[in-house]
Amino acid sequence: MGNEEVQSEILQRLTRVETKLDMQLNAKDIANDALGSAKSASIRLNEYKIKLEEVDRHFDNEIKSMNRKIESEVKEIGKTRDTDIKELKLDRRWLIGTLITVGCLIVAVVTLAMKVSGM
Numbered sequence: 001m002g003n004e005e006v007q008s009e010i011l012q013r014l015t016r017v018e019t020k021l022d023m024q025l026n027a028k029d030i031a032n033d034a035l036g037s038a039k040s041a042s043i044r045l046n047e048y049k050i051k052l053e054e055v056d057r058h059f060d061n062e063i064k065s066m067n068r069k070i071e072s073e074v075k076e077i078g079k080t081r082d083t084d085i086k087e088l089k090l091d092r093r094w095l096i097g098t099l100i101t102v103g104c105l106i107v108a109v110v111t112l113a114m115k116v117s118g119m
Helices: 003-117
Strands: none
Touching: none
8 A cells, every 4th residue: 555545544534533523522512502401491390380389379278268268158158047947937936826816816706796795
């Protein structure tokens, strides 16, 4: 092999090594860009996670508050219903007592009228 062929072979090999180094540097740049993007995405995801947790806590508290209000209103409705039933029973007792009294008065009036008329 001549001197020129050796130089040509060395040049070709150096070119291949340079190409490989360029490819590795390019890959390193791409990897660094990807790493930066991944870090940025991770930070954004953490921010979204924090916001989502805040929203979740907010709605949990709102739901618990609504449940307390509903339970309170149901208890109040139950008390009102019980009071209404008691009042209705008292009204019925009063009406029955009044009807019995009226009936007795009618019997007394009829009896008195019969005594007065001589029957």
